């Protein structure tokens with residue numbers, strides 16, 4: 001059942017994501033400069049940095065949604081072209097038209113289109129998988145609800161369910177807890193931890209410095225360049241935070 005890439009062993013030697021010499025510009029302005037980054041498999045990695053640091057751009061570039069000026073990217077040792085179905089991606093909630101007339105259940109099923117192909121209709125098994133994913137984020141009661149009628153936190157959870165239903169070894173989420181209340185944020189963070197504990201690799205743009213330490217185990221500190229990266233308990237230091245955020249961080 002499910003797609004064949006579920007069988008990719010996320011604990012094989014090598015990195016879940018390996019990035020070398022990545023440079024991205026918008027017009028003439030460099031937004032990411034000479035990024036080298038390694039994220040090991042099976043971690044819950046946070047990408048942090050100030051507004052405009054290039055966090056979303058980094059995710060889009062590694063996913064091939066933006067064309068870098070330079071760079072070399074590998075997922076589990078292989079090029080993106082071979083690994084697309086091993087990666088689920090959830091963009092920032094604001095980047096989506098939530099007025100589009102569709103239900104929460106349909107949005108989650110859309111996550112299966114990579115597996116199904118756009119022209120094959122989802123069947124009962126796919127529907128059941130979508131419902132199971134909604135259940136995992138505590139949203140099964142909302143399967144038939146129009147997405148425009150969901151709160152921001154509920155929309156985030158539907159988006160996470162859409163990533164979950166794909167059952168991929170790598171999950172990339174852009175600010176999955178932006179604009180949600182503390183209770184919902186904790187639900188989402190605990191869910192991400194459960195996925196990590198099942199061996200998945202999570203790469204997450206996260207904005208809340210107050211809880212990054214409690215939930216993540218790997219950190220990439222970004223501000224156009226990588227300021228620091230590694231196991232969170234080694235690099236989440238005042239010095240690195242200052243180097244990343246500058247004077248915006250109060251003492």
Ligand SMILES: Nc1ncnc2c1ncn2[C@@H]1O[C@H](COP(=O)(O)OP(=O)(O)OP(=O)(O)O)[C@@H](O)[C@H]1O
Pocket residue numbers: 026031049050051052053054055056057058
């Ligand atoms: N499509 C675009 N065209 C031109 N410039 C862009 C575009 N998208 C982003 N930028 C610029 O690139 C820089 C990095 O943006 P990006 O969205 O990657 O930052 P971020 O770290 O994700 O920020 P935030 O925390 O505010 O979401 C910013 O200066 C932004 O203004």
